[in-house]
Amino acid sequence: MKRIWIVCFLAAGILYACSKSNKGGGGGTTTPTGGDEELANIGNNIILPAYASLNVSVNSLDSAIVDFNAGPTADKLTAVQNLFKAAYVRWEAVSAYDYFGPAASNQPVLAGLNLFPTNTVTIEANVGSGNNNVNAFANASAKGFPALDYLLFGAGGNTLAGFASANRKAYLAAVSADIKAEVNAAAKGWSASGGNYIATFLAGTGNSVSSSLGLLINSIVQDFEITKNDRLGIPLGKQPPGQSLPVLPKELEAYYSGISAQLCLAQIKAVQNLYQGIGTAGDGKGLADYVVKANAKYGSGLLNDTLTAKFTSAVNGMSAISDPMSASIQSNSAPANAVYVTTQQLVVLLKTDMASSLGVLITFGDNDGD
Structure with a gap:
């Protein structure tokens, strides 16, 4: 970061910094219900x-x-x-x-x-x-x-x-x-x-800015943007957007120990597990359950199906990149570029489509244009 x-x-x-409006999504806005089950699994079995x-x-x-x-x-x-x-x-x-x-x-x-x-x-x-x-x-x-x-x-x-x-x-x-x-x-x-913040987290049901769901979605989107921009985009010469710069291997996370790909994969998997609700108790309730209950659409299909497929693509793509990633992106940057594109898509899906479908306002500021 x-x-x-x-x-x-x-x-x-x-x-959080300046507020910004949240647009997009395909399923309208729905106040999450039964949030205590999702929050209980996320809080107790994941966080x-x-x-x-x-x-x-x-x-x-x-x-x-x-x-x-x-x-x-x-x-x-x-x-x-x-x-x-x-x-x-x-x-x-x-x-x-x-x-x-x-x-x-x-x-x-x-x-x-x-x-x-x-x-x-x-x-x-x-x-x-x-x-x-x-x-x-x-x-x-x-x-x-x-x-x-x-x-x-x-x-x-x-x-x-x-x-x-x-x-x-x-x-x-x-x-x-x-x-x-x-x-x-x-x-x-x-x-x-x-x-005992866990008690505060479990009690923070609903979808307001101060609710646990609102705080959680803002936090994971902010962190996932760091994966898109800093773990991948800048080392690959993709930042600022629209620029075509040389690869910058020394900008990678964990450049000296050479575990950059492993760390990036771990971060993507962690957000994937949070979305799916996978924790120490196995496959439980997660953010996907909110999305499914909201009947959120994406194009002619379901938002949950799209998010699930994109997470799988990002994990599979990142798993194929060898450490030290600094050497990998210099010899062949195409696989990492493909993961970067997928994380771009995931940021928009999480930040705009998912947040909108759940009625969650994105409140942190950024200026990278996603």
Whole structure:
């Protein structure tokens, strides 16, 4: 997640920006009914387990980094790198909820943990000066998972010699500790034994701007636009719209560790599962159930059929792209371009057709023309 509008969101510490009208769809607007069933499955079997899994993962990563710094060995470094990759993949399962609830109300906001590409110049300057204040505004792009990606896999980070500097180890620890603290706070905020936002989520039925459905749809659309624009569009030279630029592999998420395709696939699958209602309890109720009950149409068919087919196409297309994606898009960008086109279509379907059919107002601002 990146670019100026995300940084402004972080600086202001607010959830949504300017309102904009929501047009389109084929089935009119229908106030969702029976929302407690859908919200119960989404909240209890999808969102809570995703936060719990990420929480365990970042705690394990931080413990491994503390142990590594205390006595660096090649085996410990490999263990840290593997735990980092596992945590980054689990991050993708919660990134769709970055823009409401504890992830947005806590400070710093959780979205700040994945501003990519990371600013390597700032990181190196911080390491050189011993500045470990990762939450200073100037360090917005020098923290979180992208910073660890660089520290552990770039600039000699894949060798013990890269961590001969006490300052580098200290910055590694500071970035990791911040990730742990922010994820722990968000997970605790959601949990019934913590801030109990899950109760607020389950009670927020209806389709108003402040309802759980309204907040959820705005959040997942915002996150999916980041997949379209930042995980795919910019590295492929497709942004701004209408431009034909060279591929920019260093703009990819997780460029240094080389798991960009894996992460993009994980994000698309996470939104697909949310739409279908697939969680720890199996195939339950999700956003698709709202769409089906609204009898939402798309062209001469059903909106749910179109969305289901597009998600399947995006997942299959992304699954066929090999990591490191930086090499894949340079040798043959056609498969990734095809996925990009599908994500463009999915953004419109989710943001315009689905939201309209459910009477949900899209309230976050963007200017990319979809």
